[in-house]
Amino acid sequence: MHICIVGTGAAGLMAACLFKEKGYVKKISLIGSPHIPTIGVGESTTLNFEELNQKFDDNFSNFVRESDAAVKYGVYYHGWNPGKNWLHYFKTKEQTEICGVDHLEYGISLGNKSKDVFIHDIYGKKLFGYANDHQIVYEREEYFKEYPFSWHFDAGKYIKYLKTLCEQSEKVELIYDTAVSCEFKVENGIKSISKIKLESGSEVEANFYINSSGAKSNVFEVEYELLTDVLLTNRALFLPLKYKNQREQFHPYTIAKTMKNGWRWITPTWSRIGTGYAFSSNHVSDDDAIKEFLEDIGDTSLEPNIVDFTPKVNTKTFISNSCNIGMASGFLEPLDAPGLSLGAGTVEELTIHFNSYDNREHIVNDLHNPNHQWNRIVDNLNAAAKNNFRFWCAFILNQYKTCHRRDTDFWKDHTAVEYDYHQFLINNLTNPEVWPDYGASMMFHQTLAARNIQWDTGNDNVPFELYERDVPTMNHYDYIQAIREGKILV
Numbered sequence: 001m002h003i004c005i006v007g008t009g010a011a012g013l014m015a016a017c018l019f020k021e022k023g024y025v026k027k028i029s030l031i032g033s034p035h036i037p038t039i040g041v042g043e044s045t046t047l048n049f050e051e052l053n054q055k056f057d058d059n060f061s062n063f064v065r066e067s068d069a070a071v072k073y074g075v076y077y078h079g080w081n082p083g084k085n086w087l088h089y090f091k092t093k094e095q096t097e098i099c100g101v102d103h104l105e106y107g108i109s110l111g112n113k114s115k116d117v118f119i120h121d122i123y124g125k126k127l128f129g130y131a132n133d134h135q136i137v138y139e140r141e142e143y144f145k146e147y148p149f150s151w152h153f154d155a156g157k158y159i160k161y162l163k164t165l166c167e168q169s170e171k172v173e174l175i176y177d178t179a180v181s182c183e184f185k186v187e188n189g190i191k192s193i194s195k196i197k198l199e200s201g202s203e204v205e206a207n208f209y210i211n212s213s214g215a216k217s218n219v220f221e222v223e224y225e226l227l228t229d230v231l232l233t234n235r236a237l238f239l240p241l242k243y244k245n246q247r248e249q250f251h252p253y254t255i256a257k258t259m260k261n262g263w264r265w266i267t268p269t270w271s272r273i274g275t276g277y278a279f280s281s282n283h284v285s286d287d288d289a290i291k292e293f294l295e296d297i298g299d300t301s302l303e304p305n306i307v308d309f310t311p312k313v314n315t316k317t318f319i320s321n322s323c324n325i326g327m328a329s330g331f332l333e334p335l336d337a338p339g340l341s342l343g344a345g346t347v348e349e350l351t352i353h354f355n356s357y358d359n360r361e362h363i364v365n366d367l368h369n370p371n372h373q374w375n376r377i378v379d380n381l382n383a384a385a386k387n388n389f390r391f392w393c394a395f396i397l398n399q400y401k402t403c404h405r406r407d408t409d410f411w412k413d414h415t416a417v418e419y420d421y422h423q424f425l426i427n428n429l430t431n432p433e434v435w436p437d438y439g440a441s442m443m444f445h446q447t448l449a450a451r452n453i454q455w456d457t458g459n460d461n462v463p464f465e466l467y468e469r470d471v472p473t474m475n476h477y478d479y480i481q482a483i484r485e486g487k488i489l490v
């Protein structure tokens with residue numbers, strides 16, 4: 001099987017790295033345009049990132065060293081709650097199962113939480129304390145599922161690391177050229193891609209095509225559903241900051257801090273701090289946003305970069321012999337950092353279904369045959385991808401709608417935003433059929449409880465403090481340094 005990937009950003013490179021490990025893949029053509037710079041903003045990940053990365057590099061310490069990675073226990077929401085700031089940390093089944101509690105039952109019970117009880121007093125008290133003290137639970141094999149974490153990293157260095165892995169593979173051909181168009185064909189009533197035409201005049205023919213060309217290059221003629229009336233941010237300022245005192249500033253979590261017309265992220269990596277301001281150009285000018293951003297940093301001499309984005313999602317992620325990943329499949333906004341994991345997760349789903357074929361050669365034939373397995377799989381893949389995007393869109397919107405700030409038009413306008421899937425989730429907080437995934441359930445229910453929102457649980461169950469073991473910890477700075485020096489392996 002020959003796979004062509006258009007785009008050499010993080011999503012495209014991760015796809016190449018995942019597929020190069022598959023025996024049925026004989027060749028990967030990886031096309032990177034010299035005219036399209038990498039934005040390099042995405043520096044925060046979700047919990048499945050590490051597992052995905054280990055599928056193409058089983059020595060995860062390489063990633064930590066080469067990408068200047070740092071630990072992320074979750075997102076520390078600053079200024080979103082009426083009371084204390086809280087850490088929205090990663091969830092695993094073990095966190096409730098160790099107490100003999102069903103995750104959904106516990107999540108629902110949070111609706112009965114007294115408003116004078118801080119969410120971390122009952123859920124993740126010790127983890128919250130460890131994160132605040134910059135302490136890492138370092139014995140991962142024994143304690144990781146109770147105290148899980150993901151990573152921050154330097155996006156530019158991560159891309160270099162992935163390119164090196166691709167260059168080391170005999171299967172991967174790196175083509176530095178610009179894709180200008182697709183040539184389509186119709187076979188057995190199915191429209192598919194037959195070749196990619198390049199700026200140089202060359203052409204690439206493959207069996208399967210992956211579109212990772214970014215948000216603005218629509219070579220694959222993708223159709224999108226706009227979400228600009230649901231998610232109001234559409235621009236971002238960003239820049240790197242030098243450490244003044246790394247041990248003090250090297251916190252193992254993302255900070256999401258409310259601003260007048262959006263929010264500011266702060267993501268420490270090993271060599272510097274990544275920070276930015278996601279805002280709405282419909283509510284504030286670039287100049288005023290820059291002024292507010294730099295004043296919040298405390299240095300008005302800095303010159304931030306600026307990028308615009310459009311919240312949107314493709315109508316179909318998979319079409320016959322192609323799929324869209326990364327920003328080519330859509331982009332919501334930076335809050336909670338779903339972008340990279342959504343893209344890599346799409347590719348992983350693809351590999352799972354390709355793996356399901358007893359005879360790998362049948363894959364190529366089935367791509368163009370409506371009566372065979374693949375075209376039925378495509379429908380299921382599209383449904384799953386749509387549900388993922390819908391959930392993340394609803395979850396991000398929920399952060400804005402439940403924020404206590406209403407001091408500017410930006411925050412006031414969120415009260416009027418309507419999104420059918422968000423309302424569906426709100427109407428079904430106690431319906432187990434809507435929450436089969438423990439992570440989604442605890443993300444949504446815990447966010448509401450942290451904002452001191454109560455709801456009709458249908459019972460009188462009051463959430464209790466979950467048991468957490470005392471575990472050995474070490475300082476975040478010392479932990480990363482030990483990994484970089486080879487004293488600790490991950």
